[in-house]
Amino acid sequence: NAGVMQNPRHLVRRRGQEARLRCSPMKGHSHVYWYRQLPEEGLKFMVYLQKENIIDESGMPKERFSAEFPKEGPSILRIQQVVRGDSAAYFCASSENQGINQPQHFGDGTRLSIL
Amino acid sequence: DAKTTQPNSMESNEEEPVHLPCNHSTISGTDYIHWYRQLPSQGPEYVIHGLTSNVNNRMASLAIAEDRKSSTLILHRATLRDAAVYYCILLYSGGGADGLTFGKGTHLIIQP
Numbered sequence: 188n189a190g191v192m193q194n195p196r197h198l199v200r201r202r203g204q205e206a207r208l209r210c211s212p213m214k215g216h217s218h219v220y221w222y223r224q225l226p227e228e229g230l231k232f233m234v235y236l237q238k239e240n241i242i243d244e245s246g247m248p249k250e251r252f253s254a255e256f257p258k259e260g261p262s263i264l265r266i267q268q269v270v271r272g273d274s275a276a277y278f279c280a281s282s283e284n285q286g287i288n289q290p291q292h293f294g295d296g297t298r299l300s301i302l
Numbered sequence: 303d304a305k306t307t308q309p310n311s312m313e314s315n316e317e318e319p320v321h322l323p324c325n326h327s328t329i330s331g332t333d334y335i336h337w338y339r340q341l342p343s344q345g346p347e348y349v350i351h352g353l354t355s356n357v358n359n360r361m362a363s364l365a366i367a368e369d370r371k372s373s374t375l376i377l378h379r380a381t382l383r384d385a386a387v388y389y390c391i392l393l394y395s396g397g398g399a400d401g402l403t404f405g406k407g408t409h410l411i412i413q414p
Contacts, residue, residue, distance in 0.1 A: 191345075220401055230346065232401030246401060278345045285400060287334045287393035288353070293345035 189214045192261075193279050193294035200269050201302050208264040208297045212281030219262045220280040220291060221254060230278065236262060237285070266299075274301045306390045311409040314380050322375040322408055324390030329370050333394040336402070337364065337375050339386040346389070346404075349375065385412045 192211040200206050212219050221233040235243040236256040247254065251269075256262040266273055276298050280291035307325040314320045326335065336351040350357055350364045352373075357364040363376040377384055389407040393400065 218400075222402075222404075229406060230340075230402075230404040232403065235401055243401065280346075280402075282400070287332075287400060288351065289400065290336075290348040290351065291346075291400075291402060292348060295343075295345045 191279055191281050191292050191294035193277075193297050195297060196295065197298050197300070199300045199302060202270055203268050206266040206269050206273070206299055208266075208277050208279075208299070210262040210264070210279030210281075210294060212262070212279075213283075213292055216281035216283050216292070218282045218285055218289075219256050220282075221262075221264050222278045222280065224276045224278065224296075226275070233264075242285075269299075269301050271301050274299055306392060306405055308388070308390055308405065308408045310406065311411065313411040313413060315413050316382060317379055320377040320380045320384070320410065322377075322388050322390075322410065323372065324374070325372045326390070326392055327371045329392060330394060331370075333392045335364065335366060335370075335373050336391045336393055337362070338389045338391065338402070338404075340389070340407075341383075341386045347386075349388070380410075380412050382412050382414060385410055 194209050217238050219236045222230045224230045232246040234247045234254045239258050251267045253265045276296045278296045280293045282289045282291050337349040338346045340346045350362050352364045365374045387407040387409050389404050391402050
């Protein structure tokens, strides 16, 4: 099953540490999206990337958060100097093409807990 | 931005059809209607999408009103595995990004 793979499934960090979340899109997909779901809240779009390019990062916090999707390898969401408020489920999705008629296929997420 | 309105929750019995409504009265002509669902402790799952005509796939059917101001997701024969939060989402052209905007959705409860 070549679905969207996210790892780790669970990640525990202490305040001030760095968190790196990885996402391998479905085979043949070159468009990746990251979403965050805070406890008891809905999913919020963070960033949209194509290979080596950030297309839209309008939902990304301005500080401490960054994302990349290199030519080779998975997409990475990086959170520096984590704080308690970063505790959430982070979901990655991929699509084959860009466009408003394209389905997005999601992974099962990384649950980040900050101690 | 075009917004959607869904009931907070609905309940249905196993093996019966389920009709999940969505209102989108401010939809514009080129907006696509997408449905996703999220089972507990899982990522969202694409269900179906359409523009003007009704659509069918192996998971569900999408019935779109003639004026496009509302749509209905139809699960033909609900199973316990269909218990999830269902999201009706509009994607509009010219919006730049194709990030999905999730609302609160409809929490579907299936009774055995």
